[in-house]
Amino acid sequence: MNILLIGSGGREHALAWKLAASPQLTKLYCAPGNPGIAREAECVALDVTDHAAVAAFAKANDIGLVVVGPEAPLVAGMADDLEAEGIRVFGPSKAAARLEGSKGFTKDLCARFNIPTGAYGRFSDAAAARAYVEAQGAPIVVKADGLAAGKGVTVAMTVAEALGAIDACFDGAFGGAGAEVVVEEFLDGEEASFFCLCDGTSALPFGSAQDHKRVGEGDTGPNTGGMGAYSPAPVMTPEMTARVMDEIVKPTLAGMAELGCPFQGVLFVGLMITAQGPQLIEYNVRFGDPECQVLMMRLKDDLLPLLNGAVDGQLSHMSARWRDDAALTVVMAANGYPGTPQKGSVISGLEKAAGEGTEIFHAGTAEKDGQLVAAGGRVLNVTALGKTVTEARDRAYEAVDRIDWPQGFCRRDIGWRAVEREKAR
Ligand code: AMP
Ligand code: GLY
Numbered sequence: 428m429n430i431l432l433i434g435s436g437g438r439e440h441a442l443a444w445k446l447a448a449s450p451q452l453t454k455l456y457c458a459p460g461n462p463g464i465a466r467e468a469e470c471v472a473l474d475v476t477d478h479a480a481v482a483a484f485a486k487a488n489d490i491g492l493v494v495v496g497p498e499a500p501l502v503a504g505m506a507d508d509l510e511a512e513g514i515r516v517f518g519p520s521k522a523a524a525r526l527e528g529s530k531g532f533t534k535d536l537c538a539r540f541n542i543p544t545g546a547y548g549r550f551s552d553a554a555a556a557r558a559y560v561e562a563q564g565a566p567i568v569v570k571a572d573g574l575a576a577g578k579g580v581t582v583a584m585t586v587a588e589a590l591g592a593i594d595a596c597f598d599g600a601f602g603g604a605g606a607e608v609v610v611e612e613f614l615d616g617e618e619a620s621f622f623c624l625c626d627g628t629s630a631l632p633f634g635s636a637q638d639h640k641r642v643g644e645g646d647t648g649p650n651t652g653g654m655g656a657y658s659p660a661p662v663m664t665p666e667m668t669a670r671v672m673d674e675i676v677k678p679t680l681a682g683m684a685e686l687g688c689p690f691q692g693v694l695f696v697g698l699m700i701t702a703q704g705p706q707l708i709e710y711n712v713r714f715g716d717p718e719c720q721v722l723m724m725r726l727k728d729d730l731l732p733l734l735n736g737a738v739d740g741q742l743s744h745m746s747a748r749w750r751d752d753a754a755l756t757v758v759m760a761a762n763g764y765p766g767t768p769q770k771g772s773v774i775s776g777l778e779k780a781a782g783e784g785t786e787i788f789h790a791g792t793a794e795k796d797g798q799l800v801a802a803g804g805r806v807l808n809v810t811a812l813g814k815t816v817t818e819a820r821d822r823a824y825e826a827v828d829r830i831d832w833p834q835g836f837c838r839r840d841i842g843w844r845a846v847e848r849e850k851a852r
Pocket of ligand 1: 578580582708
């Protein structure tokens with residue numbers, strides 16, 4: 428089968444690497460891709476916002492499945508537009524992608540189908556949102572309703588901070604995404620990311636991970652897209668996984684089907700594990716980046732039949748096997764990130780850094796005059812397996828230290844929670 432993968436980040440490099448190993452693959456294309464992906468796939472310079480162009484390419488190249496990496500094309504209806512042309516797509520319809528595209532939609536779904544999540548209000552004007560915050564007090568969380576590239580959430584420790592966040596949203600800080608605001612109860616606990624492949628009716632648990640959102644060591648400084656991750660997440664015990672499936676994932680799939688928009692694709696369940704049990708923080712309708720990188724390292728089975736199973740409604744007959752090993756990824760970012768990253772600096776030494784059980788996935792890289800250069804904020808994902816998180820971490824940092832890129836930086840404490848737990852054992 429020929430596959431077209433959509434996207435250009437570290438997540439898509441990890442997907443390309445795993446798909447390229449499938450005996451069922453004939454040819455892998457990626458649009459637009461990056462220099463790392465180019466080792467696994469033929470990169471094509473398609474404008475992925477032009478769904479008609481993507482459909483035309485898929486038809487001309489006998490594409491059996493389009494795999495959509497990022498959320499933006501899904502929220503924009505890429506799956507609907509390709510399916511209307513008879514092209515098979517792994518990823519949800521526009522209506523089902525509202526699980527990520529509208530936080531208010533997801534909160535209303537939770538309320539209607541009894542899914543545990545923080546108490547909330549939805550507001551389309553500042554005065555009502557401010558009054559709600561004044562009445563609830565702090566800490567409290569303010570979220571722009573729409574897609575805001577991970578920047579639309581303020582966890583406010585004071586009422587003044589929450590009011591400032593409300594005003595910023597309605598003043599256009601997040602463009603159209605902030606025209607509506609969700610104000611939500613602050614949840615206290617340990618966060619975990621949990622993934623399920625979904626075929627509209629059934630969900631197949633597909634691993635867990637913990638991300639590190641803040642740019643600085645000790646979880647300090649501004650939020651980022653994620654500075655590193657490891658899998659599995661120790662809080663996702665078999666008992667906790669069973670509760671999340673029963674209390675959160677299954678009612679969500681049933682609810683989405685009842686609303687006429689069954690969910691097919693990967694459901695990324697952002698959880699807070701509180702003293703009262705698991706609570707939904709948010710849904711994403713795609714793999715996490717960099718969580719996908721650690722999942723793909725740990726997945727023993729062929730990914731392609733699982734993605735086909737989701738598209739064909741066959742997941743209830745399928746299972747996924749994982750390595751017992753832990754995986755950990757360290758994000759190397761360009762100086763300046765998450766503000767304005769410095770672009771164009773030369774990166775070398777990747778050949779001597781990768782090896783058995785260690786993969787370097789490319790995110791924001793480009794090729795210029797035969798050299799690899801930084802072309803974005805998050806640039807490389809240095810990913811390793813190990814018997815424990817501690818061993819995976821040590822291997823990942825050994826590889827980091829073999830990379831020659833003075834203009835890049837990384838957090839040195841990825842995995843610290845799990846490493847402390849392992850020390851205490
Ligand atoms: P998001 O951009 O929705 O992933 O949110 C960014 C981060 O804000 C999450 O990873 C959490 O750390 C935090 N967060 C979001 N909602 C809540 C909440 N209700 N209570 C506590 N923290 C939250
Ligand atoms: N790493 C968080 C995300 O992909 O949203």
